Amino acid sequence: MPQRVDHDQRRRVIAEAVWRIAADRGLDSVSMREVATEAGVSLRLVQYYFETKHNLLVLALRYLHDHTEQRARERIEAQADQSVRGVLRGVLAELLPLDPETEFALRVHTAYFSRSHSDPELAKVFLHGDTPLEDLVTHLLEQGELAPGVQPRFEANLLVSGITGLSFDVLHERQRSAEVLATLDYHLDRIFGPAR
Template sequence: MAALDDPADPRAVLGAVLNEFLPLDEQRRSALRVFVAYYVRSLTDPALAEVFLHASQPLEQLVAGLIRQAGAAPGVDPGREADLLVSGVTGLGMDVLHGRRTLADVRTTLDHHLDRILPAR
């Protein structure tokens, strides 16, 4: 998954969006740590939980829309794939923070899933 080479290519945009959730630099590593800390706190704080549990899912909707634009493979449910990609990239990013996976491993995994849901053109 490379940098955004072609902003008119929905797959490239999708890859770039997902890449932004990975701890690629200190700012993103800190952002992921803060997200996780607030998420954990939201499990016991109902007011904070509302931030995570609201009905609107703009990121998942964006990712699902990009999957549709990129031409999802037959039988692929863009909404379900978006749910998995968004949650998966966050979890994989946490593995990078812990040193359990490398960024290269995570990018290979993301590319694998994008290849599965988006047929080659």
């Protein structure tokens, strides 16, 4: 009996090869041949699943988004017994390169961000109009007891953009993760009042 092929798993293996090349050398180093070599598969298999380099880059990015969202959902579920502030801190800290996996994901996202400036088609996927993270942070803020005058959406925009920017400082060793987490706690104290 012929063995069943898990096509989604094969696509993920190829997408992960794109991520490794992007994280180490940038998206300009991604070619279908390089990806095939990195993934340990034939060039024909990469071409069969993705057809063009652009499709390969876009689908690898979508897989990365799915992976990142799954990790964030697991983090939120693991913190279900915490306060809204605690869950929010965990969600935002997940954006920082505090472990090898989040550092790797940030390096891949950086490669895509850099490429999005010169590739309008890729920018449509990478810089789409949706704001799922800001929406999530807004929703969490709306669940908590906030200091008077706090506007959840404005705070969400500031928290997400601030942590995103500070994550690059940690990645490039301009700041230590402890300093960035202290900055995050400062802003959460301002929004919620001091942690108890």
